[in-house]
Amino acid sequence: MGVLEQVKGKRVGVLAGGQSGEREVSFRSGGGVLNVLQAAAIDAVMVDPEPNLAGQLLDAGVDVVFNALHGGAGENGTIQGVLEMLGIPYSGCGVLASALTMDKPLTQAVLRDKGLPVPDxxxxxxxxxxxxxxxxxxxxxxxxxxxxxxxxxxxxxxxxxxxxxxxxxxxxxxxxxxxxxxxxFTDGTEITVGVLGWHERTRSLPVLELVPHREFYDYEAKYTKGMTDLICPARISEHHAVQAQQVALKAHQVTGCHGISRCDMHLDSNGQIWIHDINSMPGLTETSDVPHEAEALGMSYQELVLEILASAFHR
Ligand SMILES: Nc1ncnc2c1ncn2[C@@H]1O[C@H](COP(=O)(O)OP(=O)(O)O)[C@@H](O)[C@H]1O
Ligand SMILES: [Mg+2]
Structure with missing residues (x-):
């Protein structure tokens, strides 16, 4: 059954905003998602989570959640726990993967234990x-x-x-x-790879190269238009691109991610890949990394959003 049939007669709550430092970015992700859902004639409402989230969702009559929160309670497993308690299906990573990947030292320890390349x-x-x-x-x-x-x-x-x-x-x-x-410190080409899907459908998107016009890919470079060039597919060899996609896929799997994640890496001048960061709720604004990678595959923003929504029904 396709996701359009799965949500027929159901109301989708798009969680956006939240209390983290990434509140504004989350509204941009959530706004993009809401537009897609409404354009597809899906009954969808935006919910900015407050401490009484359970009451908010019940009052709004939400049957399914699309999580578009970045950072804080929306990305660290806390809100996923509330949704589990309520029995409301939700898109993306569950409690454990969210909590783990929000914690960099613990994530690095797990990745290293599984033979993935992380800097000391x-x-x-x-x-x-x-x-x-x-x-x-x-x-x-x-x-x-x-x-x-x-x-x-x-x-x-x-x-x-x-x-x-x-x-x-x-x-x-x-x-x-x-x-x-x-x-x-690692040097070289900054690359990032989104991973989509569930179970055997899980796959990596094309490799995106980020060229910040600043010392590194800092907050300004990430969120100021024109401050970073996004190049997809990355200008790296086919061999390294395949390797980066394999690393991202394995990192997604060993940390227990579901539906979506994004792996941030450097490819250094010796051809070595280093993982900096796994994101369990990557940006979904129309200009964000993962939508860019999907586009390079010929996957529209709408298809991307609907696939992430579908992950709610396949945990
Ligand atoms: N070990 C490192 N060596 C060089 N640059 C790094 C390293 N770790 C992070 N950076 C730079 O800082 C940026 C943000 O770091 P990251 O670990 O991805 O944290 P965040 O969760 O804030 O994205 C990276 O995209 C990269 O540009
Ligand atoms: Mg990062």
Whole structure:
């Protein structure tokens, strides 16, 4: 049965907004999704989740959820848990994959255990002594990347050029975000690969190359029009493209993702791929990475949205 029949007579609640730092981006993703659903004559409403989410969904008569939340409770498994409790089917990743992939040190540990290529890192927290911070910096070398354990949109990510800077940044990160990490710096072509589908239908999209007009792919580069060139398919060899797609697919599978995810990587000058980040709820604005990759395959934004919605019925 196709998804249009599956949602016949049902109301779809598009969750968008939320309380994370990515609230505005989520409204853009959710707005795009809502337009597609309504244009397909699906009964759909937008819901901006509040603490009384269960009441909101019941009052709105929502039967199925399309999750378009980024960061925070919508991407870390909390809202997925509420939906599980309510017995409402929802698109995308479940509780465990969402909680895991929101946590960078834990995700890196799982990926490494499964033989996937992740840069060396050292978790840091309020309990880490200055001597331990210094030892971590020494081990990872310069420059070193400092980032919060559980953020997105490059919030709090700094490439530190000196030990002094790394120590200062670590102090600020820990006081603002708590658990954080130092990660070995990787260089090369920044690439990202979306993964779609469920069970044996799960597959990688074409590789997208990101060329930020800034030092790295930071918040400005991500959300300011024209600040990053998106090139799909990426200007890398067929061999590396296939490898990147395999890495993204395996990362999706070993972290238990469902329906959609996106794997952010570098391909360095030695031809080595490094995973930085797995996103369980990647951006779905019409200009976001995953819609761009789908388009390169000839898959329209509408087809993409409907396929993600269908993942709600195949958990
Ligand atoms: N180890 C690293 N070496 C070099 N650049 C990095 C590294 N980790 C992250 N970056 C840069 O920072 C950006 C954001 O980091 P990422 O780990 O993907 O976090 P977020 O969840 O905020 O997207 C990446 O897209 C990349 O440009
Ligand atoms: Mg990222």
């Amino acid at each position: 890192h050292v978790p840091i927290s309020p309990a880490t002594s200055t001597a331990e911070l210094e030892a971590a910096i020494e081990r990872l070398g310069m420059p070193v990347v400092a980032k919060p354990a559980c953020e997105g949109s490059s919030l709090g990510v700094t490439i530190c050029k000196s030990e002094q800077e790394a120590l200062e940044v670590a102090g600020e990160l820990i006081s603002q975000y708590g658990r954080s990490l130092f990660e070995k």
